[in-house]
Amino acid sequence: MSKGTIKKVAGPLVIAKGMRDANMFDVVRVSDRRLIGEIIEIHGDEASIQVYEETSGLGPGTPVESTGEPMSVELGPGLISSIYDGIQRPLDAIMKISGNNLQRGVEVPSLKRDVAWDFVPAVKVGDSVSAGDIIGTVQETEIVSHKIMIPPGVLGTIKEIRGGNFTVTETVAVVETPDGGEREIGLMQKWPVRRGRPYLRKLSPDMPLITGQRVIDTLFPIAKGGVAAVPGPFGSGKTVVQHQLAKWAEADIVVYIGCGERGNEMTDVLNEFPELVDPKTGYSLMKRTVLIANTSDMPVAAREASIYTGITIAEYFRDMGYSVALMADSTSRWAEALREMSGRLEEMPGEEGYPAYLGSRLAQFYERAGRVITLSSGEREGALSVIGAVSPPGGDISEPVSQATLRIVKVFWSLDSSLAYKRHFPAINWLTSYSLYLDTMEKWFDANVAPDWVELRTKLMRLLQDEAELEEIVQLVGMDALSSPDRLKLEAARSIREDFLHQNAFDEVDTYTSLEKQHDMMLLIVQYYEKAQAALSGGMDIETLISLPVREQIGRFKYTDPDQVRETFEQVSSQIDQEIYDASQKKEDF
Template sequence: MSQATESDVREDGQIESVSGPVVTATDLDAKMNDVVYVGHEGLMGEVIEIEGNITTIQVYEETSAVSPGEPVESTGAPLSVDLGPGMLDAIYDGVQRPLDVLEEKMGSAFLDRGVDAPGIDLEKTWEFNPEVSEGDEVGPNDVVGIVPETPSIDHKVMVPPDYEGGDVVDVKSGNYTVEDTIVELDNGEEIKMRQEWPVRSQRPADEKQTPDTPLVSGQRILDGLFPLAKGGTAAIPGPFGSGKTVTQHQLAKWADADIVVYVGCGERGNEMTEVIEDFPELEDPTTGNALMDRTCLIANTSNMPVAARESCVYTGITIAEYFRDMGYDVALMADSTSRWAEAMREISSRLEEMPGEEGYPAYLAARLSEFYERAGYFQNINGTEGSVSVIGAVSPPGGDFSEPVTQNTLRIVKTFWALDADLAERRHFPAINWNESYSLYRDQLDPWFEDNVAADWADQRQWAIDTLDEEDELQEIVQLVGKDALPEDQQLTLEVARYLREAWLQQDAFHDVDTYCEPEKTYAILGAIKTFNDEAFEALEAGVPVEEITAVDAISQLNRIGVQEEWEEYVAELEDDIAEQIRGLY
């Protein structure tokens, strides 16, 4: 988080009362959303309400032992993030304090209050390679140079979006810190590698466009049935233990985004520990470099101060927008927005605001909308195109999708991946309920899949949907009278649907091969099951009993396609075997 210099901070108020993370102060010269430092220890906080001479502050750290009468210092600036080289391969807390730097300062993983550090290293030098020359005209967000930040990502140094721009009169080349001036303009503006941007303000863009390219996830049920567009929004609601976090991890590892911003918002410490330990060890499948080379982690666990949880999603989305301005496709994972909403509820109750449904503040829907609306596929003001895709996990208490956070999220997002506790108990993962989930991006993404994967992609998917729908209806009858009471064609439909569920929709996130499935392989598996369906129904019409058809040896091999590395040859041979063996029955 951006640091205020000593001259910026002024002592001009004192604490009147303390109620958990909410502190009131008198005689404080501050504006809404200004950053302040509270008490003798200088705890960071933010102004959230001003009424007469009383200023209300939410403090981002534990406030025990803070007493009335202690000083409050205002910076006169809003809560902002430091933007520049050094954000990738970094792990921050909810207000962009680098956790590794704080640990080094303290000599321990247990941090004292009041400890602070800039969001990016102000002393480290970076190799700046200019993209402009003296006399060139530059405007807001124009790229002036490149910094090779990691082996995977070139950091594009831009003119800050709130600058006027002008003609370049001086440009540097070589190794400099983020505080050094690297480009000077004729109007006196100095461009550095470091920018600041207030987290609650959306970075400007020229135009928000309709997305028409999928964010390929490598998960069959997502790419095959419920695709997400680059620049789209998705929600993953589900009860405890249904696989929200694993699904988020899979998306972070495998989604074809240039940059990943992972926000652990109020999640259990052991889950964030797993992320922090696993990600540095993971190899990026697209480049072969470390996955962390294109990842920024924001860790705000459930035992961290509640107020910092409220700000962590804004920190994440602002970092994502910054990389979007460079022309990158960014995927932001928020796990979970329910914990964020609970933080809002706690602060709202301490402010004695009128509660809405289930105690959440009346502005819950507005805050969720503001967050998700910052996603999109954008024409940037510098002429590039970039996207921010937002995938938010939701943790409804008891798996109740009718609760306010889930319902308000559903009104906003266009992709809904509903996790099901019953599927998780049956060890069907990912436990996404295909009957409750949906994607409103299907029609606009179908041309991409038809051009890049297969011309009949949409037709094959619709066949799978129809078969699964028919199975759902038949299961109600099966529970009443048993499977054997059904006509043979319906029994065969149930068998085909079983392979759709087990061979196509089920996927092992921890298998070296099956953890990722490219769209071509997703289509091939579905095609093999469709071959079984077509051959089986032809045999049934020829009078072959359904028991003989389903007993064919080759059919059971459908479940093994997902774990095949050389899948093209395997699928071709398997389809031939299925056709040959079934035709041999009549």
């Protein structure tokens, strides 16, 4: 264990001398208050330490002690429905000790040591086990069965295993290793946050992560195990998009990281999630959620650790075979913490003052996502999908964090403040967003939803792109200069925008739309457009087609209860045919 003394203090950066025996990324305890820090640079016997707590009052000569271990998280029963800070300290336990304001130097274990969990063994004495094998389960919440796994690097035969009630520090099994040694296995394991947890192999991203948000699932889907970025200016709805995904995405576990977010936004999450009823299980959403709250007034260095803490917890649940969705809000504020520490280290600044390694750090984070075959003797599949919000200053996505993120992610949901000001939510711009997973997931949609899914999506996108070109003409010479087919295109595109892409997050029915209902909505809009197009070429008046009563029924279809979707679809579909036929008959009679 290396012991030294402080030489210099610069905000969250502390330089200590006498640390020759310490290693990079060792956790250190600073001063008699035992503030938590991490070594991020070593020169000779001097170590630069980023301190995860407020450093006011520290001065030269104060003792520093290295623990000799890297920054790690505790993984075991008790994670679900917990609220942690950026370095996995439970905020509810800290509040009981220090009140509503976070005090420095509070040492609280991440997992409660006094809670006994009912462990049910899944193996017996004499069974061969290797890393990742499940030796038993703990029912952590009503909907999450916590699988106790053999830690990475352990191999051998079960020598002893017992069921019953155990705390996370007690031994539940003993494994005899090939060299004759013994390894005790408990309910908890530790893992360094900066190192990705191992797996056997990655799988192709050919299945969608269904979110129930129409603009995402239909136009710009994310794969299960994929990565997406949500850049957007202030007020464009990044946080609401992430909340919607946390509530409705088809994931078994949700890890939500509030990284440098406003305190009141995190308060909304903390108040809202316990009250939300999970539609799949009927229980509170918190029963399958881990929250990491590192608000903008908390020490800046802890922001840098928070996303690593979150993704390590997410990987642990992925290894159990669960589908995990991780929301990071926002990576821009994490990058600002990197920039501040880099500046204090006096490193050569890159673009806009960000460190030159910004791109590689972002890549290290996002590349930990994926759909994988986990470590185990059987084929167990797990998925970790990452959705990162980016808050570019002034909404300018040409800035370094947005650009570095776009080079890594394959889905880009571009939030547009002009759409937000028009009250169009989600304010995802359909002309500038993209998804590079479309080609690999085409077969899945055609096989599992409808064989014409991709064809319908293409027709919708073509109409939206044609609308953008026609809008320029309308602004120059007015609507009257357009031909009847072009006016019909504009009306069909308006229907796509207002009836399909616009989705009310606060409406009980409209907040979530199944893929089948999305398909029916697309079909109604395309059916109206194509039938009207045929009627127009038969000489029908454009004004009559635009003002058909069925158009209101198409718009109201999104508010149809799930159990009435099929029946209502058939009614509206036949109404389209009937009204266009009746209008054409009237014209002939006239």
